[in-house]
Amino acid sequence: MTTVQTANQHITLKTKASYGLGALGKDFACSIIYIFLMYYYTDVVGLSAAFVGGLFLVARIIDAFTDPLMGMIVDNTRSKFGKFRPWILIGTLVNSAVLLMVFKAHNFEGTTAYVYAAVTYILWGVTYTIMDIPYWSMIPALSSQRQEREHLVVWPRIFASIAWTLMGTYGLYCVGLLGDGNEGRGFFYLCIGIVISFIASALITFFQVKEKIEITVSSEKFSADDVKKIIIGNDQLKSLIGFVLSFNIAIQLIGGFAIYYFTYAIGKEELFPMFSLVAGIAEFSGIFLYPWISQVVDRRIMWPLACGFPILCCIVLFASSVISPKSAILVGIAGAALKFGNGLFNGLSTVMLADVVDYGEQKTGLRSESIIFSVQTMLVKGAGALAGFFIGFGLTMIGYVPNEVQSAETIVGLKVLMILVPAILVLLSAVIYKKTYRLDERFKHTGATRTA
Secondary structure: OEEEOOOOOOOOHHHHHHHHHHHHHHHHHHHHHHHHHHHHHHHHHOOOHHHHHHHHHHHHHHHHHHHHHHHHHHHOOOOOOOOOHHHHHHHHHHHHHHHHHHOOHHHOOHHHHHHHHHHHHHHHHHHHHHHHHHHHHOHHHHOOOHHHHHHHOHHHHHHHHHHHHHHHHHHHHHHHHHHOOOHHHHHHHHHHHHHHHHHHHHHHHHHHOOOOOEEEOOOOOOOHHHHHHHHHOOHHHHHHHHHHHHHHHHHHHHHHHHHHHHHHHOOOOOHHHHHHHHHHHHHHHHHHHHHHHHHHOOHHHHHHHHHHHHHHHHHHHHHHHHHOOOOHHHHHHHHHHHHHHHHHHHHHHHHHHHHHHHHHHHHHOOOOHHHHHHHHHHHHHHHHHHHHHHHHHHHHHOOOOOOOOOOHHHHHHHHHHHHHHHHHHHHHHHHHHHHHOOOOOOOOOOOOOOEO
């Protein structure tokens, strides 16, 4: 395999914007899943929280096999549109159809509802993979220069942040408005709007973003043994999996418990959309400032810096629960700290994966953007699944009862799950990074042409 790099590695503004817009619809489609699906299943469909948590975990175990397989399929793709764009379009169309199916579960009852939810949710995870892996895999193929990559990743992360912020802030309001009191119908109608934006943004990326680093390949394609070598033989990929997964689980635990925490533990449901709005603005700021921060802050302390903000969030939430539980100011500060750190995390982790692609090529002789970036998709979904599993079983263990006043023990349990557990996981992430990762300033991408 020969990697041919074009002389002009600069990524134009048009390409950045078009690539970024692809994340807008894509993240509308996944944010409704990660923010509201647990609530939809437990409080609208009527499924048990323990079952939902188990379902999320089982689906991600399946993804552990299908995600790298999809990465191999993408890397073996040869077409006049490149190897990434065809799958972005195909995956978007298929996943859109499945998303609509997921939010029809409220039309079923009893055992049928459980079976329907399980089948459609697993299908959602598999079909989202078809689109998400090639989307993120394009980054190393658009430029080999780290600075160009750092400025590129700002765009999809900003549009993704916009999608998550709008969904977290106005999602339930739209559900109520569209459903006119029927939440099940409201969720389905909201999904129709999401699907329209999803397909439109995918079309923009498909037609406007093209690979710059061309790969001239022989007839030999990646095999299952190659996939194993690429993943297992890359020690820095394993390091990244450790600290990214623990960080992501922590963030998603806070996001998943927030609606229960503010509604039942604090007793002020309207704090949830306010928390989400302030957090979204802060995340937008963190992503936007990331390229400039990365130029003045040593790469070795960027990750610990990103970890410090969610820990600050947990400290503020704890102080708020003791001093002034219903203080909108303290809740806003907590949300801002959480998502500013997450904004830095989003930019940094994507650039790190691109570095891991380059490192893996140097170490194993095999270059695979899609197989390596399939790990990112697997990590996001895996973190969501593990967080969902912990949320489902956590709610069950502390005696949570939907749509009822909670006991004092349940309220204490909500505070522990919302504040203490995520803080420990973020601290673990910083420790793993410190002990195992070495592709910061110690690893320089040479940009040399490589033949394998």
